[in-house]
Amino acid sequence: MIKLTAGIVVSAFLLNRGMSFIGDHFILTDSGIAIENGANVQNGGAAEYVSGADVRGKLEEMAASSETVRQILEHSDQYPEELLELLANNEETADFVLDYPQKKDQTPADSIGEVTAGVIPHLLQWDERWGYAVYGDHMIAINGCGPTALAMAAAGLTGDGSITPYRVARYAAEQGYYEGEAGTSWALMTEGAAVFGVQGKELGMSRDEIFAELESGHPIICSMRPGDFTSTGHFIVLVGIEDGKIRVNDPNSRVRSGQLWEYETLEYQINNLWAFTAA
Secondary structure, rough: EEEEEOOOOHHHHHHHHHHOOOEEEEEEEEEEEEEEEOOEEEEEEOOOOOOOOHHHHHHHHHHHHHHHHHHHHOOHHHOOOHHHHHOOOOOOOOHHHHHHHHHHOOOOOOOOOOOOOOOOOOOOOOOOOOOOOOOOOEEEHHHHHHHHHHHHHHHHHHOOOOOOOOHHHHHHHHOOOOHHHEEEEEEHHHHOOHHOEEEEOOOOOHHHHHHHHHHOOOOEEEHHHHHOOOOEEEEEEEEEEEEEEEEEEEEHHHHHHHHHHHHHHHHHHHHEEEEEEEE
């Protein structure tokens, strides 16, 4: 176990991986990163990710209690491997994956529906209205968390329902904000955001600053490290404060979006963050 103090990384293991931390005390354990808060240590190990040869076994396990997954397995030759892997790691996507053969070629929706300016909608990257569309070299359902997060912030602040994840993803790909396996460039959150009528401002990691922005009605997009939301990298949107906790819109999960999150739980998982206002 290796203890880290703010600004000091005492392990060559971490330096070699370019990891950095913001906060007071962190611990590197065999299961991942943890934050030490007095006598309490909150586990920050990356979410276990199923891939390769393990996908089939995981789906068979899920099929024992899910008729939808069972149907998918019976016709697995109709589904791309990346969708089967998506399902193995997120059972919430079962209906989306099931409908792929019938809906994969449909035209992406040109609206997210009715939007009220000032209310940040929760959008999912694997929504059938746009999730099958291609972003770079994968479907939006697979790698479109960045465009989906920006669509939430922009549509919610402007009240413009035509700002869909597909529209943002298409713009990002055309303008070079998609960087292959590295995913969506952070520059989309600042340079690219203006096209959709919003301004993104990079924030420091400060509880007071984050709470002030959210209390002012300014959504915050966060690029996340491995932890509760991802095993690799991910974008989420912080949308408000309730009972002293943070409401999150996760483009990959209704379940996580239904929870309220302690600031201390999110803090060490955030890699960078931007507050948004209407331009």
